[in-house]
Amino acid sequence: MAAxxxxxDSQYSDQISTLLKSPSPNQVKEYFQELIAExxxxxxxxxxxxxxxKGVYADFDFxxxxxxxxxxxxxxxxxxxxxxxxxxxxxCFQFIGSIELQIGKKLYLHELGISADECxxxxxxxxxxxxxxxxxxxxxxxxxxxxxxxxxxxxxxxFPLPSVVSCPGGCRxxxxxxESCAKADWDSFHSLLxxxxxxxxxxxxxxxxxIQHANETNDIFILAAKVISFTILxxxxxxxxxxxxxxxxxxxxxxxxxxxxxxxxxxKPVSMGYKRRWWDCIALPEDVDSCDEAMFRMQxxxxxxxxxxxxxxxxxxxxxxxxxxxxxYGHIIxxxxxxxxxxxxxxxxxxxxxxxxxxPLSEKKEAEKITKPVLDALGDDxxxxxxxxxxxxxxxxxxHSCIPNAKAxxxxxxxxxxxxxxxxxxxxxxxxxxxxxxxxxxPYEERQASLEDYGFRCKCPRCSEEGS
Ligand SMILES: C[S@@+](CC[C@H](N)C(=O)[O-])C[C@H]1O[C@@H](n2cnc3c(N)ncnc32)[C@H](O)[C@@H]1O
Numbered sequence: 001m002a003a004x005x006x007x008x009d010s011q012y013s014d015q016i017s018t019l020l021k022s023p024s025p026n027q028v029k030e031y032f033q034e035l036i037a038e039x040x041x042x043x044x045x046x047x048x049x050x051x052x053x054k055g056v057y058a059d060f061d062f063x064x065x066x067x068x069x070x071x072x073x074x075x076x077x078x079x080x081x082x083x084x085x086x087x088x089x090x091x092c093f094q095f096i097g098s099i100e101l102q103i104g105k106k107l108y109l110h111e112l113g114i115s116a117d118e119c120x121x122x123x124x125x126x127x128x129x130x131x132x133x134x135x136x137x138x139x140x141x142x143x144x145x146x147x148x149x150x151x152x153x154x155x156x157x158x159f160p161l162p163s164v165v166s167c168p169g170g171c172r173x174x175x176x177x178x179e180s181c182a183k184a185d186w187d188s189f190h191s192l193l194x195x196x197x198x199x200x201x202x203x204x205x206x207x208x209x210x211i212q213h214a215n216e217t218n219d220i221f222i223l224a225a226k227v228i229s230f231t232i233l234x235x236x237x238x239x240x241x242x243x244x245x246x247x248x249x250x251x252x253x254x255x256x257x258x259x260x261x262x263x264x265x266x267x268k269p270v271s272m273g274y275k276r277r278w279w280d281c282i283a284l285p286e287d288v289d290s291c292d293e294a295m296f297r298m299q300x301x302x303x304x305x306x307x308x309x310x311x312x313x314x315x316x317x318x319x320x321x322x323x324x325x326x327x328x329y330g331h332i333i334x335x336x337x338x339x340x341x342x343x344x345x346x347x348x349x350x351x352x353x354x355x356x357x358x359x360p361l362s363e364k365k366e367a368e369k370i371t372k373p374v375l376d377a378l379g380d381d382x383x384x385x386x387x388x389x390x391x392x393x394x395x396x397x398x399x400h401s402c403i404p405n406a407k408a409x410x411x412x413x414x415x416x417x418x419x420x421x422x423x424x425x426x427x428x429x430x431x432x433x434x435x436x437x438x439x440x441x442x443p444y445e446e447r448q449a450s451l452e453d454y455g456f457r458c459k460c461p462r463c464s465e466e467g468s
Contacts, residue, residue: 076390093417104146
């Protein structure tokens with residue numbers, strides 16, 4: 001079997017290697033200093049040249065339980081399979097609508113027979129439990145009343161959610177918690193990926209085909225498309241700013257080769273992420289024999305090639321041609337593979353039913369006359385959280401330890417797609433901040449096997465002791 005050939009790879013090999021070159025230590029320092037100031041998490045510092053590449057260090061003492069960082073994602077997406085269960089803002093990922101809409105929409109889609117599997121290939125994880133087949137269905141009228149808010153569940157006003165704002169491009173895929181999230185998503189990612197009438201994509205049919213291919217194979221391709229869209233839109237903004245500011249025109253020669261330096265600048269936030277080619281870094285699945293490894297890696301490369309070819313039909317523009325190389329596409333996907341990137345937002349539906357369960361007995365009995373049939377219809381799966389994948393620029397600089405001093409932990413108030421890192425023990429100024437990429441309660445061999453997905457063997461003090 002011959003490998004698929006991407007002509008852009010050879011045509012633009014110099015520009016592609018410049019885009020993929022690791023930024024210099026000074027560029028890394030400068031970029032993250034700015035980001036840390038923006039995030040107002042001044043107790044941190046990114047060291048570009050630590051033992052394991054970049055790493056995050058404490059710039060003052062943290063106590064156990066202290067909030068170390070709230071990191072905003074650079075790019076993220078809800079798993080397509082999760083969209084049946086949770087209606088969230090496509091930009092900040094907080095739940096939207098109402099408790100009734102969350103429940104009604106989920107029951108409606110399940111009644112239609114749409115399963116998570118039809119929406120996409122992603123696994124359901126520990127956030128979901130049980131199956132939808134062991135429940136007692138509600139009448140269609142009741143489900144519709146929940147969906148259109150003509151039926152109000154008792155005490156649901158105690159769990160208000162932001163109203164649903166539609167996509168400005170008119171697609172029925174993206175919804176928001178506010179006009180500002182809708183605009184931010186449109187300006188940063190969505191205008192080129194929207195399948196509505198107002199889309200800025202040059203070929204909506206190809207876009208639909210691309211989304212379907214991603215849903216049927218791997219929704220990591222949607223994230224990669226978002227990164228490309230983000231870079232193009234940033235490039236366009238930089239270009240407009242450049243034309244509007246003649247003073248700056250000396251810095252980049254507008255009439256000769258302004259394009260590539262500007263593309264490099266637009267790509268900068270992505271350039272900071274640790275990355276390797278997807279088909280080189282993806283761990284070999286257990287059911288693939290090591291003698292079939294070369295074939296497996298070639299198949300993964302071909303899958304990326306097919307996805308990229310469809311994306312090119314939808315978004316290609318000569319001005320940003322290197323972005324559409326397989327080399328760049330493979331590295332973007334590899335960046336998601338190698339970084340620690342779960343997006344999780346807790347469901348208010350769970351809080352709602354817990355609240356009902358905790359009511360004084362007489363009130364509870366009264367409320368349950370209405371809520372019990374709803375809960376029975378939802379079955380064990382009533383409390384699925386929003387799940388997806390995201391890239392968090394600062395969190396992704398944190399290295400792993402099997403005895404970490406920090407962890408990603410959502411507090412009650414953290415109901416959006418931000419990453420929250422909390423100190424697990426006192427951390428002194430100058431100490432590296434580490435998190436665990438895996439379940440650190442696993443035995444030594446299993447921990448090392450899980451870390452193969454990230455391409456290294458852990459030599460933290462615990463592993464050194466247990467492995468010797
Ligand atoms: C999420 S990134 C962490 C930041 C990374 N060090 C960088 O330079 O951007 C994950 C990568 O860092 C490296 N890494 C993280 N923890 C490590 C450890 N304990 N030992 C060796 N390498 C580690 C591995 O290459 C891993 O794939």
